[in-house]
Amino acid sequence: MATTIAPVPPRTGRRVPRIALGKQSRSDTFTAWLFIAPAALGFAVFFLYPTLRGIYLSFTEYSLFGAPQFVGLDNFAAIADDALFWNSMKVTLWYVVLNIGFQTTIALGLAVLMHRLTKSGIIRGSILLPFLVANVIVALVWFWMLDYQIGIVNTMLGWVGIDPVAFFGSENWAIPTIAFVNVWRHMGYTALLIFAGLQTIPTTVYEAAAVDGATEVQTFRKITLPLLRPVLVLVLIITVTGSFQVFDTVAVTTKGGPINATRVIQVYIVERAFGRSDFGYAAALSVILFIILAVVAYAQNKWLRGGESDLA
Template sequence: MTTTTVRATAATASSAPTAVPRRRVTRDTWVALGFLAPTLFGFALFYFWPSLRGLWLSLTDYSFFAESSFVGFANYQRLLADETFWNAMLVTVEYVALNIGFQTVFALGLAVLLHRLTRSVVIRGLVLMPYLVANVVVALLWFWMLDAQIGVVNQVLAAIGLDPVAFFGSETWAIPTIAFVNTWRHLGYTALLIFAGLVMIPKILYEAAKVDGAGEFQMFRRITLPLLRPVLALVLVITIVGSFQVFDTVAVTTQGKPGDASRVIQYYIFDLAFQRLDYGYACAVSVVLLVILAVIAFVQLRLMRANESDLS
Protein backbone atom coordinates (compact mmCIF):
# COMPACT_ATOMS: atom_id res chain seq x y z
CA MET A 1 0.00 0.00 0.00
CA THR A 2 2.79 2.38 0.95
CA THR A 3 4.85 1.43 -2.11
CA THR A 4 1.91 2.10 -4.39
CA THR A 5 1.33 5.51 -2.82
CA VAL A 6 5.01 6.45 -3.19
CA ARG A 7 5.01 5.41 -6.86
CA ALA A 8 1.83 7.39 -7.54
CA THR A 9 3.29 10.43 -5.80
CA ALA A 10 6.55 10.13 -7.77
CA ALA A 11 4.68 9.74 -11.02
CA THR A 12 2.60 12.80 -10.22
CA ALA A 13 5.70 14.80 -9.30
CA SER A 14 7.53 13.77 -12.46
CA SER A 15 4.61 14.67 -14.70
CA ALA A 16 3.81 18.01 -13.02
CA PRO A 17 6.69 20.07 -14.55
CA THR A 18 5.72 19.06 -18.10
CA ALA A 19 2.19 20.49 -17.81
CA VAL A 20 3.28 23.95 -16.63
CA PRO A 21 5.62 24.72 -19.57
CA ARG A 22 2.84 23.79 -22.03
CA ARG A 23 0.47 26.31 -20.47
CA ARG A 24 3.28 28.86 -20.28
CA VAL A 25 4.27 28.41 -23.93
CA THR A 26 0.65 28.83 -25.02
CA ARG A 27 0.24 31.97 -22.94
CA ASP A 28 3.56 33.42 -24.13
CA THR A 29 2.63 32.67 -27.72
CA TRP A 30 -0.60 34.61 -27.46
CA VAL A 31 1.20 37.50 -25.77
CA ALA A 32 3.80 37.52 -28.55
CA LEU A 33 1.09 37.48 -31.21
CA GLY A 34 -0.63 40.36 -29.45
CA PHE A 35 2.53 42.45 -29.63
CA LEU A 36 3.12 41.46 -33.26
CA ALA A 37 -0.44 42.17 -34.37
CA PRO A 38 -0.07 45.98 -34.83
CA THR A 39 3.12 45.50 -36.84
CA LEU A 40 1.61 42.74 -38.96
CA PHE A 41 -1.48 44.86 -39.57
CA GLY A 42 0.66 47.83 -40.61
CA PHE A 43 2.80 45.64 -42.86
CA ALA A 44 -0.25 44.16 -44.56
CA LEU A 45 -1.97 47.54 -44.96
CA PHE A 46 0.97 49.70 -46.02
CA TYR A 47 3.37 47.23 -47.68
CA PHE A 48 1.81 43.91 -48.71
CA TRP A 49 -1.46 45.22 -50.17
CA PRO A 50 0.19 48.16 -52.02
CA SER A 51 2.73 45.71 -53.45
CA LEU A 52 -0.03 43.46 -54.78
CA ARG A 53 -1.89 46.51 -56.08
CA GLY A 54 1.26 47.78 -57.79
CA LEU A 55 1.89 44.39 -59.36
CA TRP A 56 -1.62 44.42 -60.86
CA LEU A 57 -1.31 48.02 -62.07
CA SER A 58 1.98 47.16 -63.77
CA LEU A 59 -0.06 44.90 -66.08
CA THR A 60 -2.41 47.75 -67.06
CA ASP A 61 -2.24 51.22 -68.62
CA TYR A 62 -3.78 52.75 -65.50
CA SER A 63 -4.47 56.48 -65.40
CA PHE A 64 -6.55 58.73 -63.16
CA PHE A 65 -8.16 60.47 -66.12
CA ALA A 66 -9.04 57.56 -68.39
CA GLU A 67 -10.33 54.03 -68.18
CA SER A 68 -7.56 51.51 -67.74
CA SER A 69 -7.23 48.25 -69.60
CA PHE A 70 -5.19 45.10 -69.14
CA VAL A 71 -2.05 45.18 -71.30
CA GLY A 72 -0.22 42.13 -69.94
CA PHE A 73 3.58 42.42 -70.08
CA ALA A 74 3.60 45.38 -72.49
CA ASN A 75 5.01 47.69 -69.81
CA TYR A 76 7.85 45.27 -69.14
CA GLN A 77 8.62 44.98 -72.85
CA ARG A 78 8.68 48.76 -73.05
CA LEU A 79 11.06 48.82 -70.10
CA LEU A 80 13.62 46.65 -71.91
CA ALA A 81 13.96 49.29 -74.66
CA ASP A 82 13.81 52.31 -72.33
CA GLU A 83 17.22 54.01 -72.41
CA THR A 84 16.23 56.38 -69.59
CA PHE A 85 15.48 53.42 -67.33
CA TRP A 86 18.85 51.80 -67.97
CA ASN A 87 20.62 55.11 -67.49
CA ALA A 88 18.76 55.57 -64.18
CA MET A 89 19.87 52.10 -63.09
CA LEU A 90 23.50 52.87 -63.94
CA VAL A 91 23.33 56.18 -62.07
CA THR A 92 21.79 54.40 -59.08
CA VAL A 93 24.45 51.69 -59.09
CA GLU A 94 27.15 54.37 -59.19
CA TYR A 95 25.55 56.11 -56.23
CA VAL A 96 25.18 52.85 -54.28
CA ALA A 97 28.81 51.89 -54.90
CA LEU A 98 30.08 55.26 -53.66
CA ASN A 99 27.69 55.53 -50.74
CA ILE A 100 28.12 51.98 -49.45
CA GLY A 101 31.87 51.92 -50.03
CA PHE A 102 32.59 55.07 -48.04
CA GLN A 103 29.83 54.58 -45.48
CA THR A 104 30.78 51.01 -44.58
CA VAL A 105 34.53 51.67 -44.31
CA PHE A 106 34.15 54.87 -42.28
CA ALA A 107 31.38 53.42 -40.09
CA LEU A 108 33.45 50.32 -39.33
CA GLY A 109 36.45 52.45 -38.39
CA LEU A 110 34.32 54.76 -36.25
CA ALA A 111 32.64 51.82 -34.50
CA VAL A 112 36.00 50.25 -33.68
CA LEU A 113 37.23 53.56 -32.26
CA LEU A 114 34.09 53.87 -30.13
CA HIS A 115 34.53 50.31 -28.90
CA ARG A 116 38.26 50.42 -28.20
CA LEU A 117 38.72 53.98 -26.95
CA THR A 118 35.53 55.20 -25.29
CA ARG A 119 32.14 54.11 -23.98
CA SER A 120 30.83 57.65 -23.44
CA VAL A 121 27.10 58.00 -24.00
CA VAL A 122 27.62 61.67 -24.88
CA ILE A 123 30.00 60.80 -27.70
CA ARG A 124 27.59 58.17 -29.04
CA GLY A 125 24.84 60.78 -29.02
CA LEU A 126 27.02 63.25 -30.92
CA VAL A 127 27.86 60.59 -33.49
CA LEU A 128 24.16 59.87 -34.01
CA MET A 129 23.05 63.50 -34.25
CA PRO A 130 23.23 63.89 -38.08
CA TYR A 131 20.91 60.88 -38.46
CA LEU A 132 18.32 62.52 -36.20
CA VAL A 133 18.00 65.48 -38.59
CA ALA A 134 15.44 65.08 -41.36
CA ASN A 135 17.00 64.11 -44.67
CA VAL A 136 15.37 67.03 -46.47
CA VAL A 137 16.88 69.46 -43.97
CA VAL A 138 20.31 67.86 -44.39
CA ALA A 139 20.01 68.05 -48.17
CA LEU A 140 19.04 71.74 -48.08
CA LEU A 141 21.85 72.52 -45.65
CA TRP A 142 24.51 70.97 -47.86
CA PHE A 143 22.87 72.41 -50.98
CA TRP A 144 23.43 75.92 -49.61
CA MET A 145 26.89 75.15 -48.24
CA LEU A 146 28.07 73.72 -51.58
CA ASP A 147 26.46 76.37 -53.77
CA ALA A 148 28.84 77.53 -56.51
CA GLN A 149 28.16 81.22 -55.85
CA ILE A 150 27.41 81.76 -52.16
CA GLY A 151 28.34 78.42 -50.61
CA VAL A 152 30.81 78.54 -47.73
CA VAL A 153 32.73 75.56 -49.15
CA ASN A 154 33.43 77.35 -52.42
CA GLN A 155 34.37 80.49 -50.52
CA VAL A 156 37.00 78.46 -48.69
CA LEU A 157 38.21 77.02 -52.01
CA ALA A 158 38.47 80.54 -53.44
CA ALA A 159 40.39 81.68 -50.36
CA ILE A 160 43.08 79.07 -50.96
CA GLY A 161 43.29 79.88 -54.66
CA LEU A 162 41.11 77.13 -56.16
CA ASP A 163 38.33 77.56 -58.69
CA PRO A 164 34.73 77.15 -57.50
CA VAL A 165 33.10 73.78 -58.07
CA ALA A 166 29.46 73.31 -59.06
CA PHE A 167 29.02 70.29 -56.83
CA PHE A 168 25.33 69.73 -57.56
CA GLY A 169 25.36 71.30 -61.02
CA SER A 170 28.12 69.23 -62.59
CA GLU A 171 27.59 65.91 -64.36
CA THR A 172 30.86 64.73 -62.85
CA TRP A 173 30.24 65.85 -59.27
CA ALA A 174 26.46 65.48 -58.82
CA ILE A 175 26.29 61.81 -57.80
CA PRO A 176 29.50 61.81 -55.70
CA THR A 177 28.19 64.89 -53.88
CA ILE A 178 24.82 63.28 -53.16
CA ALA A 179 26.62 60.14 -51.98
CA PHE A 180 28.80 62.26 -49.67
CA VAL A 181 25.77 64.04 -48.17
CA ASN A 182 23.96 60.78 -47.40
CA THR A 183 27.15 59.15 -46.11
CA TRP A 184 27.58 62.05 -43.69
CA ARG A 185 24.00 61.70 -42.47
CA HIS A 186 23.89 57.91 -42.06
CA LEU A 187 27.47 57.34 -40.86
CA GLY A 188 26.67 57.55 -37.14
CA TYR A 189 23.65 55.25 -37.39
CA THR A 190 25.61 52.61 -39.32
CA ALA A 191 28.51 52.92 -36.90
CA LEU A 192 26.22 52.29 -33.92
CA LEU A 193 24.78 49.18 -35.59
CA ILE A 194 28.30 47.83 -36.03
CA PHE A 195 29.20 48.96 -32.51
CA ALA A 196 26.34 46.82 -31.16
CA GLY A 197 27.93 43.82 -32.86
CA LEU A 198 31.35 44.66 -31.44
CA VAL A 199 29.94 44.73 -27.90
CA MET A 200 28.81 41.12 -28.32
CA ILE A 201 32.39 39.90 -28.95
CA PRO A 202 33.85 38.54 -25.66
CA LYS A 203 36.70 40.68 -24.29
CA ILE A 204 38.57 37.55 -23.28
CA LEU A 205 39.40 36.90 -26.94
CA TYR A 206 41.22 40.23 -27.22
CA GLU A 207 42.98 39.65 -23.91
CA ALA A 208 44.18 36.23 -25.03
CA ALA A 209 45.37 37.69 -28.33
CA LYS A 210 47.35 40.38 -26.49
CA VAL A 211 49.01 37.70 -24.36
CA ASP A 212 50.04 35.95 -27.57
CA GLY A 213 51.59 39.20 -28.81
CA ALA A 214 48.97 40.19 -31.40
CA GLY A 215 48.76 43.84 -32.42
CA GLU A 216 45.65 45.94 -33.00
CA PHE A 217 45.57 45.28 -36.74
CA GLN A 218 46.03 41.53 -36.25
CA MET A 219 43.20 41.42 -33.68
CA PHE A 220 40.99 43.40 -36.04
CA ARG A 221 41.68 41.04 -38.94
CA ARG A 222 41.64 37.75 -37.04
CA ILE A 223 39.00 38.41 -34.36
CA THR A 224 36.85 41.46 -35.07
CA LEU A 225 36.03 40.96 -38.75
CA PRO A 226 35.25 37.21 -38.61
CA LEU A 227 33.04 37.52 -35.52
CA LEU A 228 31.36 40.64 -36.90
CA ARG A 229 30.30 38.92 -40.14
CA PRO A 230 26.58 38.38 -39.29
CA VAL A 231 26.19 42.00 -38.17
CA LEU A 232 28.02 43.31 -41.23
CA ALA A 233 25.75 41.20 -43.45
CA LEU A 234 22.66 42.75 -41.85
CA VAL A 235 24.13 46.26 -42.06
CA LEU A 236 25.04 45.83 -45.73
CA VAL A 237 21.57 44.56 -46.62
CA ILE A 238 19.93 47.51 -44.84
CA THR A 239 22.28 50.12 -46.31
CA ILE A 240 22.28 48.76 -49.87
CA VAL A 241 18.50 48.45 -50.02
CA GLY A 242 18.19 51.94 -48.54
CA SER A 243 20.72 53.34 -51.01
CA PHE A 244 18.80 51.96 -53.99
CA GLN A 245 15.78 53.85 -52.66
CA VAL A 246 17.48 57.27 -52.52
CA PHE A 247 15.01 59.96 -53.51
CA ASP A 248 14.61 62.93 -51.17
CA THR A 249 18.20 64.22 -51.50
CA VAL A 250 17.93 64.14 -55.30
CA ALA A 251 14.45 65.73 -55.28
CA VAL A 252 15.58 68.61 -53.05
CA THR A 253 18.93 69.33 -54.71
CA THR A 254 19.32 68.33 -58.38
CA GLN A 255 15.91 66.93 -59.44
CA GLY A 256 17.74 64.50 -61.69
CA LYS A 257 19.81 67.20 -63.41
CA PRO A 258 22.05 68.18 -65.11
CA GLY A 259 20.65 66.16 -67.98
CA ASP A 260 20.05 62.72 -66.52
CA ALA A 261 23.30 62.66 -64.57
CA SER A 262 21.58 62.35 -61.19
CA ARG A 263 18.26 60.79 -62.24
CA VAL A 264 18.26 57.78 -59.90
CA ILE A 265 15.70 55.02 -60.31
CA GLN A 266 13.41 56.23 -57.50
CA TYR A 267 13.27 59.73 -58.94
CA TYR A 268 12.53 58.24 -62.36
CA ILE A 269 9.58 56.32 -60.87
CA PHE A 270 8.34 59.52 -59.23
CA ASP A 271 8.67 61.38 -62.52
CA LEU A 272 6.73 58.71 -64.40
CA ALA A 273 3.91 58.46 -61.87
CA PHE A 274 3.35 62.01 -60.64
CA GLN A 275 4.63 64.21 -63.43
CA ARG A 276 3.92 62.18 -66.57
CA LEU A 277 0.95 60.36 -64.95
CA ASP A 278 2.13 57.08 -66.51
CA TYR A 279 1.14 54.96 -63.51
CA GLY A 280 1.13 51.56 -65.16
CA TYR A 281 4.66 51.89 -66.46
CA ALA A 282 5.84 53.43 -63.16
CA CYS A 283 4.46 50.37 -61.33
CA ALA A 284 6.31 48.08 -63.74
CA VAL A 285 9.60 49.85 -62.98
CA SER A 286 8.80 49.59 -59.25
CA VAL A 287 8.18 45.84 -59.53
CA VAL A 288 11.48 45.35 -61.33
CA LEU A 289 13.26 47.33 -58.62
CA LEU A 290 11.58 45.20 -55.94
CA VAL A 291 12.78 42.00 -57.62
CA ILE A 292 16.32 43.36 -57.97
CA LEU A 293 16.49 44.34 -54.29
CA ALA A 294 15.08 40.97 -53.18
CA VAL A 295 17.71 39.12 -55.21
CA ILE A 296 20.51 41.35 -53.92
CA ALA A 297 19.43 40.85 -50.30
CA PHE A 298 19.11 37.07 -50.73
CA VAL A 299 22.53 36.73 -52.39
CA GLN A 300 24.17 38.91 -49.74
CA LEU A 301 22.73 36.92 -46.85
CA ARG A 302 23.73 33.60 -48.43
CA LEU A 303 27.25 34.62 -49.42
CA MET A 304 28.00 36.23 -46.06
CA ARG A 305 26.35 33.37 -44.11
CA ALA A 306 24.39 35.83 -42.02
CA ASN A 307 22.60 33.05 -40.11
CA GLU A 308 25.88 31.60 -38.81
CA SER A 309 28.13 32.92 -36.08
CA ASP A 310 31.65 31.88 -35.14
CA LEU A 311 30.80 32.60 -31.50
CA SER A 312 28.53 29.53 -31.24
Protein backbone atom coordinates in the same frame (compact mmCIF):
# COMPACT_ATOMS: atom_id res chain seq x y z
CA MET B 1 14.80 -22.91 -1.25
CA ALA B 2 11.61 -21.62 -2.86
CA THR B 3 11.57 -18.17 -4.42
CA THR B 4 8.60 -15.97 -3.69
CA ILE B 5 7.41 -13.89 -6.66
CA ALA B 6 5.41 -10.80 -5.82
CA PRO B 7 2.12 -10.68 -7.68
CA VAL B 8 1.87 -8.14 -10.52
CA PRO B 9 -0.99 -5.73 -9.89
CA PRO B 10 -3.67 -6.00 -12.53
CA ARG B 11 -4.08 -3.29 -15.18
CA THR B 12 -6.81 -0.92 -14.23
CA GLY B 13 -7.39 0.22 -17.83
CA ARG B 14 -7.12 3.88 -16.84
CA ARG B 15 -5.21 6.16 -19.30
CA VAL B 16 -2.96 9.02 -18.26
CA PRO B 17 -4.99 12.18 -18.88
CA ARG B 18 -3.68 14.54 -21.57
CA ILE B 19 -2.70 18.01 -20.46
CA ALA B 20 -5.36 20.30 -21.82
CA LEU B 21 -4.81 23.89 -22.76
CA GLY B 22 -5.96 25.79 -19.72
CA LYS B 23 -7.73 29.08 -19.51
CA GLN B 24 -4.49 30.85 -18.63
CA SER B 25 -2.79 29.67 -21.84
CA ARG B 26 -5.75 30.71 -23.96
CA SER B 27 -5.73 34.09 -22.25
CA ASP B 28 -2.02 34.55 -22.98
CA THR B 29 -2.55 33.65 -26.63
CA PHE B 30 -5.40 36.14 -26.92
CA THR B 31 -3.28 38.85 -25.28
CA ALA B 32 -0.40 38.15 -27.67
CA TRP B 33 -2.67 38.45 -30.70
CA LEU B 34 -4.10 41.65 -29.22
CA PHE B 35 -0.64 43.22 -29.11
CA ILE B 36 0.27 41.93 -32.57
CA ALA B 37 -2.97 43.12 -34.18
CA PRO B 38 -2.07 46.85 -34.64
CA ALA B 39 1.27 46.01 -36.28
CA ALA B 40 -0.32 43.28 -38.42
CA LEU B 41 -3.10 45.66 -39.50
CA GLY B 42 -0.60 48.39 -40.36
CA PHE B 43 1.52 45.92 -42.33
CA ALA B 44 -1.49 44.66 -44.27
CA VAL B 45 -2.87 48.13 -45.05
CA PHE B 46 0.32 50.07 -45.76
CA PHE B 47 2.67 47.36 -47.11
CA LEU B 48 0.99 44.13 -48.21
CA TYR B 49 -2.01 45.64 -50.02
CA PRO B 50 0.01 48.35 -51.85
CA THR B 51 2.57 45.73 -52.88
CA LEU B 52 -0.05 43.38 -54.31
CA ARG B 53 -1.89 46.24 -56.03
CA GLY B 54 1.39 47.52 -57.46
CA ILE B 55 2.17 44.10 -58.91
CA TYR B 56 -1.31 44.02 -60.46
CA LEU B 57 -0.95 47.54 -61.92
CA SER B 58 2.38 46.58 -63.49
CA PHE B 59 0.42 44.44 -65.95
CA THR B 60 -1.96 47.27 -66.83
CA GLU B 61 -2.09 50.63 -68.54
CA TYR B 62 -3.42 52.97 -65.90
CA SER B 63 -3.77 56.68 -65.24
CA LEU B 64 -5.85 58.58 -62.71
CA PHE B 65 -8.38 59.45 -65.40
CA GLY B 66 -9.52 55.91 -66.22
CA ALA B 67 -9.78 52.33 -65.07
CA PRO B 68 -6.76 49.98 -65.38
CA GLN B 69 -6.61 48.12 -68.70
CA PHE B 70 -4.77 44.80 -68.71
CA VAL B 71 -1.85 44.80 -71.18
CA GLY B 72 0.09 41.74 -70.02
CA LEU B 73 3.86 42.04 -70.26
CA ASP B 74 3.83 45.11 -72.53
CA ASN B 75 5.18 47.40 -69.79
CA PHE B 76 8.12 45.09 -69.10
CA ALA B 77 8.86 44.76 -72.82
CA ALA B 78 8.90 48.55 -73.12
CA ILE B 79 11.27 48.84 -70.16
CA ALA B 80 13.81 46.62 -71.93
CA ASP B 81 14.08 49.24 -74.70
CA ASP B 82 13.86 52.28 -72.39
CA ALA B 83 17.14 54.20 -72.54
CA LEU B 84 16.17 56.36 -69.55
CA PHE B 85 15.62 53.25 -67.42
CA TRP B 86 19.07 51.85 -68.20
CA ASN B 87 20.63 55.26 -67.58
CA SER B 88 18.85 55.53 -64.23
CA MET B 89 20.08 52.06 -63.24
CA LYS B 90 23.65 53.01 -64.18
CA VAL B 91 23.41 56.23 -62.15
CA THR B 92 21.89 54.36 -59.20
CA LEU B 93 24.61 51.71 -59.23
CA TRP B 94 27.32 54.39 -59.29
CA TYR B 95 25.67 56.09 -56.32
CA VAL B 96 25.37 52.78 -54.42
CA VAL B 97 29.06 51.96 -54.96
CA LEU B 98 30.16 55.37 -53.69
CA ASN B 99 27.72 55.53 -50.81
CA ILE B 100 28.23 51.99 -49.50
CA GLY B 101 31.98 52.00 -49.99
CA PHE B 102 32.63 55.19 -48.01
CA GLN B 103 29.80 54.78 -45.50
CA THR B 104 30.72 51.24 -44.46
CA THR B 105 34.44 51.98 -44.24
CA ILE B 106 34.02 55.16 -42.19
CA ALA B 107 31.32 53.62 -39.97
CA LEU B 108 33.48 50.58 -39.27
CA GLY B 109 36.38 52.81 -38.28
CA LEU B 110 34.17 54.93 -35.99
CA ALA B 111 32.68 51.84 -34.36
CA VAL B 112 36.11 50.33 -33.64
CA LEU B 113 37.34 53.63 -32.20
CA MET B 114 34.28 53.89 -29.95
CA HIS B 115 34.74 50.32 -28.81
CA ARG B 116 38.48 50.44 -28.12
CA LEU B 117 39.22 54.04 -27.11
CA THR B 118 36.25 55.64 -25.36
CA LYS B 119 33.31 54.80 -23.14
CA SER B 120 31.87 58.31 -23.07
CA GLY B 121 28.14 58.30 -23.78
CA ILE B 122 28.35 61.93 -24.95
CA ILE B 123 30.91 61.13 -27.63
CA ARG B 124 29.03 58.04 -28.75
CA GLY B 125 25.74 59.93 -28.85
CA SER B 126 27.17 62.88 -30.79
CA ILE B 127 28.12 60.59 -33.67
CA LEU B 128 24.42 59.78 -34.10
CA LEU B 129 23.29 63.43 -34.21
CA PRO B 130 23.33 63.87 -38.04
CA PHE B 131 20.99 60.88 -38.41
CA LEU B 132 18.44 62.56 -36.12
CA VAL B 133 18.02 65.45 -38.57
CA ALA B 134 15.46 64.99 -41.35
CA ASN B 135 17.07 63.99 -44.63
CA VAL B 136 15.40 66.84 -46.54
CA ILE B 137 16.80 69.41 -44.10
CA VAL B 138 20.28 67.87 -44.35
CA ALA B 139 20.10 67.99 -48.15
CA LEU B 140 18.98 71.63 -48.18
CA VAL B 141 21.69 72.72 -45.72
CA TRP B 142 24.43 71.07 -47.78
CA PHE B 143 22.85 72.43 -50.97
CA TRP B 144 23.27 75.97 -49.64
CA MET B 145 26.74 75.31 -48.19
CA LEU B 146 27.97 73.89 -51.51
CA ASP B 147 26.34 76.56 -53.68
CA TYR B 148 28.59 77.62 -56.56
CA GLN B 149 28.31 81.38 -55.92
CA ILE B 150 27.49 81.97 -52.25
CA GLY B 151 28.24 78.61 -50.60
CA ILE B 152 30.63 78.72 -47.66
CA VAL B 153 32.60 75.74 -49.00
CA ASN B 154 33.42 77.46 -52.29
CA THR B 155 34.18 80.66 -50.40
CA MET B 156 36.75 78.78 -48.31
CA LEU B 157 38.18 77.18 -51.45
CA GLY B 158 38.64 80.68 -52.87
CA TRP B 159 40.66 81.68 -49.82
CA VAL B 160 43.30 79.08 -50.74
CA GLY B 161 43.26 79.89 -54.44
CA ILE B 162 41.03 77.06 -55.68
CA ASP B 163 38.36 77.87 -58.27
CA PRO B 164 34.71 77.33 -57.26
CA VAL B 165 33.31 73.85 -57.90
CA ALA B 166 29.76 73.24 -59.16
CA PHE B 167 29.15 70.40 -56.73
CA PHE B 168 25.47 69.90 -57.61
CA GLY B 169 25.64 71.46 -61.08
CA SER B 170 28.36 69.34 -62.66
CA GLU B 171 27.72 65.99 -64.33
CA ASN B 172 30.93 64.63 -62.80
CA TRP B 173 30.45 66.01 -59.29
CA ALA B 174 26.69 65.69 -58.73
CA ILE B 175 26.41 62.00 -57.78
CA PRO B 176 29.60 61.96 -55.65
CA THR B 177 28.29 65.04 -53.82
CA ILE B 178 24.91 63.46 -53.14
CA ALA B 179 26.67 60.31 -51.96
CA PHE B 180 28.86 62.40 -49.63
CA VAL B 181 25.81 64.13 -48.12
CA ASN B 182 24.12 60.83 -47.37
CA VAL B 183 27.33 59.28 -46.04
CA TRP B 184 27.65 62.20 -43.62
CA ARG B 185 24.08 61.71 -42.42
CA HIS B 186 23.96 57.91 -42.15
CA MET B 187 27.47 56.95 -41.05
CA GLY B 188 26.65 57.50 -37.36
CA TYR B 189 23.67 55.16 -37.51
CA THR B 190 25.67 52.55 -39.39
CA ALA B 191 28.51 52.90 -36.88
CA LEU B 192 26.01 52.34 -34.05
CA LEU B 193 24.85 49.07 -35.62
CA ILE B 194 28.43 47.86 -36.03
CA PHE B 195 29.28 49.00 -32.52
CA ALA B 196 26.42 46.88 -31.18
CA GLY B 197 27.97 43.90 -32.97
CA LEU B 198 31.36 44.63 -31.44
CA GLN B 199 29.78 44.47 -28.00
CA THR B 200 28.94 40.81 -28.58
CA ILE B 201 32.60 39.78 -29.10
CA PRO B 202 34.01 38.38 -25.84
CA THR B 203 36.85 40.41 -24.33
CA THR B 204 38.68 37.17 -23.55
CA VAL B 205 39.41 36.77 -27.27
CA TYR B 206 41.22 40.12 -27.36
CA GLU B 207 43.06 39.28 -24.12
CA ALA B 208 44.29 36.02 -25.61
CA ALA B 209 45.45 37.85 -28.74
CA ALA B 210 47.34 40.38 -26.62
CA VAL B 211 49.06 37.58 -24.70
CA ASP B 212 50.13 36.03 -28.02
CA GLY B 213 51.67 39.35 -29.04
CA ALA B 214 49.20 40.27 -31.81
CA THR B 215 49.26 43.88 -32.99
CA GLU B 216 46.14 46.05 -33.30
CA VAL B 217 46.09 45.54 -37.06
CA GLN B 218 46.42 41.75 -36.73
CA THR B 219 43.73 41.67 -34.04
CA PHE B 220 41.37 43.66 -36.25
CA ARG B 221 42.03 41.53 -39.34
CA LYS B 222 42.14 38.09 -37.70
CA ILE B 223 39.60 38.49 -34.88
CA THR B 224 37.34 41.53 -35.21
CA LEU B 225 36.36 41.22 -38.87
CA PRO B 226 35.65 37.44 -38.86
CA LEU B 227 33.61 37.60 -35.65
CA LEU B 228 31.77 40.69 -36.90
CA ARG B 229 30.74 39.11 -40.23
CA PRO B 230 27.03 38.44 -39.41
CA VAL B 231 26.55 42.04 -38.27
CA LEU B 232 28.42 43.44 -41.27
CA VAL B 233 26.25 41.38 -43.62
CA LEU B 234 23.11 42.73 -41.94
CA VAL B 235 24.44 46.28 -42.19
CA LEU B 236 25.29 45.81 -45.87
CA ILE B 237 21.82 44.46 -46.65
CA ILE B 238 20.17 47.41 -44.90
CA THR B 239 22.42 50.07 -46.43
CA VAL B 240 22.46 48.65 -49.96
CA THR B 241 18.67 48.32 -49.98
CA GLY B 242 18.31 51.88 -48.71
CA SER B 243 20.85 53.25 -51.19
CA PHE B 244 18.97 51.80 -54.15
CA GLN B 245 15.91 53.74 -52.95
CA VAL B 246 17.56 57.16 -52.64
CA PHE B 247 15.09 59.87 -53.58
CA ASP B 248 14.67 62.82 -51.22
CA THR B 249 18.25 64.11 -51.43
CA VAL B 250 18.06 64.15 -55.23
CA ALA B 251 14.53 65.60 -55.27
CA VAL B 252 15.42 68.70 -53.22
CA THR B 253 18.82 69.39 -54.81
CA THR B 254 19.34 68.41 -58.45
CA LYS B 255 15.88 67.00 -59.35
CA GLY B 256 17.58 64.47 -61.62
CA GLY B 257 19.85 66.91 -63.44
CA PRO B 258 22.06 68.06 -64.87
CA ILE B 259 21.18 66.19 -68.07
CA ASN B 260 20.00 63.03 -66.28
CA ALA B 261 23.29 62.80 -64.37
CA THR B 262 21.42 62.21 -61.08
CA ARG B 263 18.17 60.69 -62.34
CA VAL B 264 18.24 57.63 -60.07
CA ILE B 265 15.64 54.89 -60.44
CA GLN B 266 13.34 56.23 -57.71
CA VAL B 267 13.26 59.67 -59.31
CA TYR B 268 12.44 58.10 -62.66
CA ILE B 269 9.61 56.05 -61.12
CA VAL B 270 8.06 59.13 -59.51
CA GLU B 271 8.43 61.08 -62.75
CA ARG B 272 6.62 58.39 -64.80
CA ALA B 273 3.86 58.02 -62.22
CA PHE B 274 3.10 61.61 -61.20
CA GLY B 275 4.76 63.59 -63.97
CA ARG B 276 3.36 61.62 -66.91
CA SER B 277 0.43 59.90 -65.12
CA ASP B 278 1.69 56.53 -66.35
CA PHE B 279 1.09 54.52 -63.20
CA GLY B 280 1.13 51.13 -64.91
CA TYR B 281 4.61 51.70 -66.32
CA ALA B 282 5.82 53.12 -63.00
CA ALA B 283 4.45 50.06 -61.20
CA ALA B 284 6.39 47.81 -63.58
CA LEU B 285 9.56 49.78 -62.81
CA SER B 286 8.85 49.32 -59.09
CA VAL B 287 8.40 45.57 -59.51
CA ILE B 288 11.75 45.31 -61.30
CA LEU B 289 13.40 47.30 -58.50
CA PHE B 290 11.76 45.02 -55.93
CA ILE B 291 13.12 41.93 -57.69
CA ILE B 292 16.60 43.43 -57.95
CA LEU B 293 16.67 44.28 -54.23
CA ALA B 294 15.40 40.82 -53.27
CA VAL B 295 18.08 39.11 -55.37
CA VAL B 296 20.84 41.41 -54.07
CA ALA B 297 19.81 40.86 -50.43
CA TYR B 298 19.66 37.08 -50.90
CA ALA B 299 23.03 37.02 -52.67
CA GLN B 300 24.67 39.10 -49.94
CA ASN B 301 23.35 36.87 -47.18
CA LYS B 302 24.24 33.68 -49.08
CA TRP B 303 27.70 34.49 -50.37
CA LEU B 304 28.87 36.38 -47.29
CA ARG B 305 27.45 33.67 -44.98
CA GLY B 306 25.43 36.10 -42.91
CA GLY B 307 23.70 33.31 -41.01
CA GLU B 308 26.96 31.82 -39.71
CA SER B 309 29.18 33.01 -36.87
CA ASP B 310 32.74 32.07 -35.97
CA LEU B 311 31.77 32.38 -32.30
CA ALA B 312 29.79 29.13 -32.48
